[in-house]
Amino acid sequence: xxxxxxxxxxxxxxxxxxxxxxxxxxxxxxxxxxxxxxxxxxxxxxxxxxxxxxxxxxxxxxxxxxxxxxxxxxxxxxxxxxxxxxxxxxxxxxxxxxxxxxxxxxxxxxxxxxxxxxxxxxxxxxxxxxxxxxxxxxxxxxxxxxxxxxxxxxxxxxxxxxxxxxxxxxxxxxxxxxxxxxxxxxxxxxxxxxxxxxxxxxxxxxxxxxxxxxxx
Amino acid sequence: xxxxxxxxxxxxxxxxxxxxxxxxxxxxxxxxxxxxxxxxxxxxxxxxxxxxxxxxxxxxxxxxxxxxxxxxxxxxxxxxxxxxxxxxxxxxxxxxxxxxxxxxxxxxxxxxxxxxxxxxxxxxxxxxxxxxxxxxxxxxxxxxxxxxxxxxxxxxxxxxxxxxxxxxxxxxxxxxxxxxxxxxxxxxxxxxxxxxxxxxxxxxxxxxxxxxxxxxxxxxxxxxx
Numbered sequence: 001x002x003x004x005x006x007x008x009x010x011x012x013x014x015x016x017x018x019x020x021x022x023x024x025x026x027x028x029x030x031x032x033x034x035x036x037x038x039x040x041x042x043x044x045x046x047x048x049x050x051x052x053x054x055x056x057x058x059x060x061x062x063x064x065x066x067x068x069x070x071x072x073x074x075x076x077x078x079x080x081x082x083x084x085x086x087x088x089x090x091x092x093x094x095x096x097x098x099x100x101x102x103x104x105x106x107x108x109x110x111x112x113x114x115x116x117x118x119x120x121x122x123x124x125x126x127x128x129x130x131x132x133x134x135x136x137x138x139x140x141x142x143x144x145x146x147x148x149x150x151x152x153x154x155x156x157x158x159x160x161x162x163x164x165x166x167x168x169x170x171x172x173x174x175x176x177x178x179x180x181x182x183x184x185x186x187x188x189x190x191x192x193x194x195x196x197x198x199x200x201x202x203x204x205x206x207x208x209x210x211x212x213x214x215x216x
Numbered sequence: 217x218x219x220x221x222x223x224x225x226x227x228x229x230x231x232x233x234x235x236x237x238x239x240x241x242x243x244x245x246x247x248x249x250x251x252x253x254x255x256x257x258x259x260x261x262x263x264x265x266x267x268x269x270x271x272x273x274x275x276x277x278x279x280x281x282x283x284x285x286x287x288x289x290x291x292x293x294x295x296x297x298x299x300x301x302x303x304x305x306x307x308x309x310x311x312x313x314x315x316x317x318x319x320x321x322x323x324x325x326x327x328x329x330x331x332x333x334x335x336x337x338x339x340x341x342x343x344x345x346x347x348x349x350x351x352x353x354x355x356x357x358x359x360x361x362x363x364x365x366x367x368x369x370x371x372x373x374x375x376x377x378x379x380x381x382x383x384x385x386x387x388x389x390x391x392x393x394x395x396x397x398x399x400x401x402x403x404x405x406x407x408x409x410x411x412x413x414x415x416x417x418x419x420x421x422x423x424x425x426x427x428x429x430x431x432x433x434x435x436x437x438x439x440x441x
């Protein structure tokens with residue numbers, strides 16, 4: 001048996017055996033050996049994920065540094081990304097080492113930087129999404145009008161207009177509340193249960209060895 | 217430097233970065249790209265910090281660097297032996313970068329996929345399918361008419377999901393009896409997506425107004441001394 005076939009077989013055996021034992025462990029009461037085993041492999045996978053994040057970030061910085069070294073198009077942006085990343089890491093190290101003195105004693109500058117930089121940028125980007133959502137809804141009706149695009153737009157308008165607290169238009173708010181509770185409630189449950197059933201079907205295919213994409 | 221000065225600097229940095237992002241409304245430009253690369257650098261650094269401080273360091277403290285006080289020798293040995301395992305699996309994952317050695321990387325991936333599949337199945341059954349099915353039945357008890365509409369919406373949506381459909385010559389076909397129910401399901405799915413889209417618009421509107429309010433407050437406070 002070639003080494004490639006052996007590795008493929010080992011991969012399949014590992015996926016199926018670990019998957020089934022973890023599934024049994026997750027379904028049994030806490031404190032039992034299968035549950036303890038499941039908790040152990042879950043913590044193992046969590047650390048593997050953290051190691052993967054660590055390696056991924058190092059790789060990202062290496063890619064940007066490579067672009068700077070080769071002076072590729074847009075290299076100043078890469079340099080900025082690397083400087084900001086190293087600056088944040090340096091701030092965190094200084095915080096942990098409690099390097100700040102005087103008025104700044106006990107300050108966590110890395111957390112302040114997080115608020116000023118990361119939170120500000122993410123909030124601004126989330127706010128920017130508003131314009132794209134409205135523009136995309138407008139574009140939908142500019143294209144071919146079908147029954148389903150009319151239903152979509154009708155639901156969108158009802159949910160939006162019913163939200164506005166207009167005097168004397170309580171009927172709109174009531175209609176919106178009923179629509180969200182009943183129509184959207186039914187549809188959302190169907191979608192979520194469908195996604196759940198799809199997840200279970202795909203998972204069972206992997207655990208029974210029918211899905212062999214893991215073998216490469 | 218005092219904490220008040222830091223607050224002032226943080227306020228200006230936040231204002232400038234927000235304006236850089238909003239400059240995208242005019243066109244894709246240098247200022248926006250600067251802001252995005254600042255975000256990339258900061259997000260990468262914070263991901264690294266969280267992964268190290270919240271997961272990797274506690275794992276090392278509890279395994280490789282565990283203190284033997286109050287523990288028997290065998291437990292300490294076992295903990296120290298298991299400590300390097302996730303790092304070795306992490307090294308295995310690096311083999312995925314090489315086309316020739318990708319198979320070795322699959323061994324590391326197999327562990328993650330096996331556990332991930334188990335968690336996904338357990339989560340889908342106990343967190344989604346069972347509670348939502350129970351809730352749908354409960355809705356009929358609470359109000360017959362509304363409950364029945366919800367029940368029909370849920371079932372027709374599931375039928376629209378093509379569980380009973382077969383594909384013939386690129387065309388999805390359902391059993392004749394289920395076609396009208398499937399169309400009803402399409403109505404429920406489309407209406408739900410429309411309402412969710414409205415929810416996304418309202419959420420981004422709330423975020424946008426909050427960002428504008430916070431930055432305006434900062435500028436007005438500075439102007440007012």
